[in-house]
Amino acid sequence: MQRGGGRRGMLRRGWGGKFKECGYRMTVPRKAIMDVLGDSDKHLSAEDIYLTVHRSYPNVGLTTVYRTLELLTDMGMIVKFDFGDGRARYELAEGPDKKHHHHLICRRCKRIIEYTEFIDEEMDFLNRAEKGLSEKYKFDIKGHVIHFYGICDKCRYK
Amino acid sequence: MQRGGGRRGMLRRGWGGKFKECGYRMTVPRKAIMDVLGDSDKHLSAEDIYLTVHRSYPNVGLTTVYRTLELLTDMGMIVKFDFGDGRARYELAEGPDKKHHHHLICRRCKRIIEYTEFIDEEMDFLNRAEKGLSEKYKFDIKGHVIHFYGICDKCRYK
DNA sequence: TAGTTATTGAAAACGGTTTTCATTATCAAT
DNA sequence: ATTGATAATGAAAACCGTTTTCAATAACTA
Ligand SMILES: [Mn+2]
Ligand SMILES: [Mn+2]
Ligand SMILES: [Zn+2]
Ligand SMILES: [Zn+2]
DSSP states (O other): OOSOHHHHHHHHHHHHHHHHHTTOOOOHHHHHHHHHHHHOOSOEEHHHHHHHHHHHOTTOOHHHHHHHHHHHHHTTSEEEEEOSSSSEEEEEOSBTTBOOOEEEEETTTOOEEEEOTTHHHHHHHHHHHHHHHHHHHTOEEEEEEEEEEEEOHHHHTO | OOSOHHHHHHHHHHHHHHHHHTTOOOOHHHHHHHHHHHHOOSOEEHHHHHHHHHHHOTTOOHHHHHHHHHHHHHTTSEEEEEOSSSSEEEEEOSBTTBOOOEEEEETTTOOEEEEOTTHHHHHHHHHHHHHHHHHHHTOEEEEEEEEEEEEOHHHHTO
């Protein structure tokens, strides 16, 4: 259990509204999938979501999970990551319920640690870099990914 | 054609030596694959390499390309990237022939631009971040990936 | 040169994701 | 509420990059 339940309710209603605005229909499978994403603070794979949804809605298929994830990603409501473990992983996009952060990835056990420290200094560097790069390469920067790879404490001491 | 041919020759001889040191045999397919990597400044996929090698050595198989790439990656001589186009891509690891750099990735055409600018300020930020993160999370940082996503100039004006 | 065994190529298997297609559910108009 | 147009769904099959299997071959050592 993470955070209060009230905020998540808001989030879901917000999502539904955005969905309708874009001309999409709000369906039971989509609601269920969005609930799983909104309730979790993990980096979920399609199968993770499928299995969780399956407990309450056994007839929702994995295909629909993939389709909904693509939709939400295209709409910018979630973010798709590749952490190098052979499957895509998803989390809420930056917003009221999710702070800007980056990841430490353990090369041995694949554990992912989120950090929000150093974000101020990072923003400083990123802003200057983005400005310089945009000018030099005429490249319209929309986002960035920073991953640190290494060995976590649990793995270091065997 | 990029850079002089002499340096690349050195590079290849160096690679061969390292190979032997690790107890691996230096074979014709491996040499061919390493030559393709050493001669290119692109971000090559396994199939890219396979097709190039195939021109000179039609009997070298794709399987061997994959096996050699894994070997070179594990030995730290090349780096494996995921740029989000569904296949792994490889390039020379940082060294005398390859400067430290990061990537701008066009979300539309998937073009990859390498940049080495702002690396000094970046190193400044990265050093502080790595120091802080290592301490706080007891995480032994070995490397990092910084990707900027956006729209390249060619795509921006349609 | 011979013998040990690492390396190889072809084919099959693998696994995450996407496509196909007939059926069902959603939603606006009645 | 009922209807009708059509967006969305689930099961199965296809897809495709990568890995595994295994008998044949080539590279090193003695
Ligand atoms: Mn995260
Ligand atoms: Mn590069
Ligand atoms: Zn670990
Ligand atoms: Zn582009």
